[in-house]
Each structure stands twice: as structure tokens, then as C-alpha cells.
Amino acid sequence: MAERIDGKQVAADVRAKVGEAVKTLPGQPTLAVVLVGEDPASQVYVRNKVRQTEEAGMRSLHHHLPVDASQDEVEALISRLNGDDEVDGILLQLPLPKGLDEQRAIECIAPAKDVDGLTEASAGRLVLGKDGLRPCTPTGCVILAKSVLGDDLSGKNVVVIGRSILVGKPAALLFLAENCTVTIAHSRTKDLAALCRTADILVPAVGRPEMVKGDWVKPGAVLIDVGINRIDAPEKGEGKTRLVGDADFGDCEKVAGHITPVPGGVGPMTIACLLRNTVIAACYRRGWALPSGL
Numbered sequence: 001m002a003e004r005i006d007g008k009q010v011a012a013d014v015r016a017k018v019g020e021a022v023k024t025l026p027g028q029p030t031l032a033v034v035l036v037g038e039d040p041a042s043q044v045y046v047r048n049k050v051r052q053t054e055e056a057g058m059r060s061l062h063h064h065l066p067v068d069a070s071q072d073e074v075e076a077l078i079s080r081l082n083g084d085d086e087v088d089g090i091l092l093q094l095p096l097p098k099g100l101d102e103q104r105a106i107e108c109i110a111p112a113k114d115v116d117g118l119t120e121a122s123a124g125r126l127v128l129g130k131d132g133l134r135p136c137t138p139t140g141c142v143i144l145a146k147s148v149l150g151d152d153l154s155g156k157n158v159v160v161i162g163r164s165i166l167v168g169k170p171a172a173l174l175f176l177a178e179n180c181t182v183t184i185a186h187s188r189t190k191d192l193a194a195l196c197r198t199a200d201i202l203v204p205a206v207g208r209p210e211m212v213k214g215d216w217v218k219p220g221a222v223l224i225d226v227g228i229n230r231i232d233a234p235e236k237g238e239g240k241t242r243l244v245g246d247a248d249f250g251d252c253e254k255v256a257g258h259i260t261p262v263p264g265g266v267g268p269m270t271i272a273c274l275l276r277n278t279v280i281a282a283c284y285r286r287g288w289a290l291p292s293g294l
């Protein structure tokens with residue numbers, strides 16, 4: 001049976017290191033979180049981001065725009081935060097309400113404050129192998145893999161399933177930067193199961209509940225499941241739901257060496273890595289030395 005990778009614990013360790021790092025800084029980093037609309041899941045994530053930022057000793061500003069906010073209003077708020085010298089990081093919570101252009105809004109974020117690592121400038125720096133702010137969930141995937149394999153991932157075969165801008169593509173580039181041999185699989189990939197069986201580290205990130213089965217997994221592989229899918233759970237009672245990943249946990253844990261659960265795997269790493277990016281952004285921007293051990 002696979003050993004479970006405790007994402008909650010690894011995330012708590014990252015947050016503790018961030019908290020220690022903050023204490024050594026000459027000033028207090030500030031994260032501005034922008035929420036547009038009333039999406040219930042986004043509201044929970046934003047509340048957690050604000051709370052965990054403050055728990056790590058940083059300042060957080062929460063801006064909430066109504067669901068009918070225009071593109072101009074969203075961009076004007078971001079421009080104001082770009083110009084606010086107190087603000088080190090800007091986080092635009094996704095998804096935006098229908099009708100708003102996410103990529104255009106993200107592009108308004110000053111690259112120096114792009115703690116989500118989603119602007120073209122941040123993506124370009126990642127492709128070029130230059131230092132910079134990296135997307136949070138993919139960074140969390142690498143940290144989780146290292147938590148069980150050690151810091152040296154070189155030579156590992158990694159298969160990332162999914163090519164999204166938020167996770168799939170940056171995850172592939174981050175594992176490549178660790179000298180892994182990376183393949184990105186997607187909806188047109190032929191014989192996906194056979195390809196997945198070549199992976200020492202398998203990273204499904206497609207949003208398809210329990211798609212990856214046990215016989216897709218190489219015995220002993222590390223399975224980092226990015227999917228967070230809510231499905232009906234009639235066994236818990238009428239109208240009840242539960243969260244599952246992109247991997248069929250019960251089936252895959254019989255084959256993998258290590259596996260992340262859902263919930264409690266990759267999810268908590270997203271916010272921990274955001275806090276880490278906020279410290280990094282503050283240090284770059286204000287010319288502070290980057291604390292060691294981050």
C-alpha cells in the first residue's frame with residue numbers, strides 16, 4: 001500500500017518557515033487579495049488566504065468587487081494596487097465572473113507583484129530559467145514530490161496530465177528545472193495509460209474525477225493528484241457530496257509508492273506557496289536579502 005503524503009503537514013511546515021522568515025525582515029510584507037463576485041468556493045479560499053497571511057506575520061488587504069463589476073473596474077483596482085508602495089503582492093482570485101477577461105486582468109498586475117506567477121512576464125521568466133515568482137499549485141507539487149524523494153529529482157520521469165496555464169504547463173516547466181524528463185499529456189494523447197505507467201512521478205491535473213486508475217500507475221511511483229472534484233455521494237445521504245481527485249485513490253494506493261489524498265494533498269500547498277511568494281516579492285521589490293531556509 002502506498003504511503004500517504006500529508007499535504008496539510010507539508011503546507012504547515014512551509015507556512016512555519018515563512019513565519020520565521022518574516023520575523024527576520026526589516027519590514028512587513030503586504031498581500032492584497034482581490035475577489036470579484038460571490039463564488040462560494042472562492043470566498044472560502046480568499047478567507048483562508050487572508051487568515052494564513054496574517055498568521056504568518058504579514059499584512060493582508062482584502063478587496064471585494066461586486067459580481068457585476070466591469071473589466072475597467074477590476075483593472076482600475078489592480079492599477080491602484082500596482083501604484084501602492086505598501087503592497088508587495090497582488091492576488092486576483094480565479095475564476096472571475098462570466099463576461100470578464102481573466103488573462104487581460106492578470107496582465108494588469110505589475111510583474112514585481114505577481115505572487116500567483118501568472119503574468120506573461122512571470123511565465124516567460126520560468127520558460128527562460130530566470131528566477132522569479134512561480135505559480136503556487138505547481139510549486140506545491142514539486143515540494144510534495146521532494147518531501148518523499150529528497151531534494152534531487154534529476155532523471156525522474158514525470159508525466160503531467162493536463163496543459164492548463166494555472167497548473168499543467170508551469171508544473172511541467174518546474175519539474176524540468178529540477179532536471180526531470182517531463183512529458184505533458186492531454187486530451188489528444190494516445191494510449192494515456194501506457195504513458196502514465198512510465199512515470200516515476202505522475203501529476204494528474206485535468207479536473208476529471210477518478211480518471212487515473214491503478215493500472216495506469218507504475219509500481220512504487222509518486223502520485224501527486226492536483227484534481228479537486230466535488231461529486232455526488234449518495235452513500236452519505238441524499239444530496240450529499242464529497243471531494244475526490246483526478247486519481248481513483250482506493251485503486252491507485254494499491255500500486256503507488258506514495259500518493260497525495262484529496263482533500264489534504266496538493267490543495268493546502270497552494271496557499272502556503274502564495275505566502276512564500278509574498279515574502280519573495282517583498283524581498284525583490286524592496287531590495288531585502290532573501291531569508292535563507294524559505
Ligand SMILES: Nc1nc2c(c(=O)[nH]1)N[C@@H](CN(C=O)c1ccc(C(=O)N[C@@H](CCC(=O)O)C(=O)O)cc1)CN2
Binds near residue numbers: 264267268
Ligand atoms: N488566483 C488564483 N486562483 C485560483 C487558484 C490559484 O492558485 N490562484 N487555485 C484554485 C483555488 N485555490 C486557491 O486559490 C485553492 C484551492 C483548493 C485549496 C484547498 O486547500 N483545498 C482543500 C479542500 C477544500 C475544500 O474542502 O473544498 C484540499 O484540497 O485539501 C486551496 C486553495 C483556483 N483559483
